[in-house]
Amino acid sequence: VMCFTALIIAKRIKLAPDGSNTFDIPSFFSQELGNTAKWIAIIANLILLYGVLTAYLSMISIMINTLFPSILSGRTLILLYFALTGCLTMFGMKILLKSNIFILICLWVCFFLLLFIASKTFHPSYLRFA
Numbered sequence: 750v751m752c753f754t755a756l757i758i759a760k761r762i763k764l765a766p767d768g769s770n771t772f773d774i775p776s777f778f779s780q781e782l783g784n785t786a787k788w789i790a791i792i793a794n795l796i797l798l799y800g801v802l803t804a805y806l807s808m809i810s811i812m813i814n815t816l817f818p819s820i821l822s823g824r825t826l827i828l829l830y831f832a833l834t835g836c837l838t839m840f841g842m843k844i845l846l847k848s849n850i851f852i853l854i855c856l857w858v859c860f861f862l863l864l865f866i867a868s869k870t871f872h873p874s875y876l877r878f879a
């Protein structure tokens with residue numbers, strides 16, 4: 750269904766009057782189905798993005814609390830993470846692009862930390878066919 754929908758959208762995309770080829774779902778719905786459909790798409794996007802934001806914020810606090818118990822409370826971690834990522838996006842693309850290197854390095858450090866911690870409980874015998 751998702752592939753079929755993507756094909757329909759790809760076939761129906763129209764260039765903007767200024768010749769640019771930027772695309773967003775609400776504008777597409779406005780062109781094809783009218784203003785009411787545009788607002789339904791906007792509300793659906795807001796609900797979807799609110800869910801994604803909530804999932805990220807809650808899971809980052811759970812992961813940090815699991816890795817480092819008793820450092821900070823879950824609410825404090827959520828606020829700190831939200832403030833950090835909010836500042837990164839509010840202060841423009843220049844700072845965001847510069848901070849991407851730092852974020853990528855942190856991701857790699859966390860990945861290797863995860864491998865190191867998991868390797869202590871890994872036993873190759875678990876991989877054999879049963």
